[in-house]
Amino acid sequence: MSGETDGRSILIIEDDPSNRRIIAKTLSPFYRVVMASDGSKGVLRAKKHRPSLILLDINLPDQSGFDVLKTLKKNEDTRDIPVLCLTAATTEKEEEKSLSLGAVDFIGKPIRPKIVLARIAIHIEIASQRKSLEKLTQQDPLTGVNNRRSFDKALNDETRRARRSHEPLSLIMVDVDHFKKFNDNYGHQKGDEALRLVATALAKEASRAGDLCARYGGEEFTILLPRTTIEAVQFIAENCRNAIASLAIPHAHSESAECVTASLGCATWQPSGEADAPVPNLVGLADKALYAAKEKGRNQIYPALHEA
């Protein structure tokens, strides 16, 4: 262990002050330590601090540690945080219950500091490897932005969220213009480089929390914009178009400009509030708008054809 926290933190949910002190003293040279003396405070601090790991005492004054564990596992913000359970009365039943509710491990009291430290280190390492793997499965390897699979999932999640909140959901489809000619004249490696630059420029424009920029396939990208109105999406699309043209990647064989440009189509869904109202095919609508932008001469945006 390096002796530095590296931004990693541990939340200790334990009612016994002397145990809290021993654990905190053991951990503080290596981790930032946050403490809570009961289950309710523990859940609140877990949501607020999003610690790297939680040490959870099973016997708490206000509620059982099992209930805290259930709450943590149900909540989107805390469910992926590894939880290590602690208890004095180690019975097989308790141990089995903790693990089946989603705890990663179980430590019996009295606390043996070196064992606690070693187990924490193992579980933090596993969690960090899992995070890296998860990121890899969501990323397009060429450009580093989200991949199609990640986009499909986000579209599904955001559609459900928009239905619940009645907030608008917008989508932009982006297609690089005359890209076949770019590859044919400058080569595939230069083509790949151009796609990377375009992706980075688009990701910068879609940087609000919840926005998602993804490579939809080939030289086509998509931007998902929750809580974005039909007017706002056009503004963002125009910024994206401008950001790509401003890269000034020479494209002497384009019929639209002297540099790499893109055409963009927008679509917006404003949920009506009726629970069974049909969900529009946002990708299809944005694709139609994109086609219209291409037809009109490329290097331009085409607004949503109609409010879906």
Ligand SMILES: Nc1nc2c(ncn2[C@@H]2O[C@H](COP(=O)(O)OP(=O)(O)OP(=O)(O)O)[C@@H](O)[C@H]2O)c(=O)[nH]1
């Ligand atoms: N370098 C590179 N090229 C790609 C990649 N994926 C797709 N392409 C190329 O993108 C080009 C897309 O060509 P088309 O679909 O004909 O479209 P276009 O030439 O851009 O024409 P318009 O879209 O009508 O403006 C093809 O030549 C593909 O080979 C990639 O990962 N790297």
